[in-house]
Amino acid sequence: MAEHFSLIGTTREEQYTSLLPQIQVLVGDEKNLIAVLSNTVAALKQQFGFFWVGFYLVEAEHLVLGPFQGTVACMRIAKGKGVCGTAWEKANSQLVPDVDAFPGHIACSNASKSEVVLPILKGKEVVAVLDVDSDKLADFNSTDLLYLEKLCNWLSTYF
Ligand code: SME
Secondary structure, X not given: OOOOOOOOOOOHHHHHHHHHXXXXXXXXXXXXXXXXXXXXXXXXXXXXXXXXXXXXEEEOOEEEEEEEEOOOOOOEEEOXXXXXXXXXXXXXXXXXXXXXHOOOOOOOOOOOOEEEEEEEEEOOEEEEEEEEEEXXXXXXXXXXXXXXXHHHHHHHHHO
């Protein structure tokens, strides 16, 4: 089992290009969803030092907090609420350069300034979302969306 990965690259693109295959090697043959999601958030946190990285899993009418790295967070989010609930309801990614400008943003921490949330789709159904928060304004762009979407596509096979 690969227990280590190398932190490589200066640009976000280089970092994602290096990290994503390493996560797949790290996961290897593991099929347990919680184990896979847990090491995925740990790897993202280690590589990028994001303020908060985690998954919310769809359970009936709510998103329920799943594996994450960062400060304590709200445990349930209703469909259509906040950035996460919006990504779920619309089944598309939400790139939020300034969380204070997003109507209905749920502030789990005042330190969070910008955020990106991506749905994980099983067919047409959203089964979870990946939420990444930064303590810097406008910290995410189309590069993050591109690579995190690739990551979410791959993760969808574990659901
Ligand atoms: N900000 C999110 C809530 C989750 S926390 O950021 C971890 C939202 O508005 O849905």
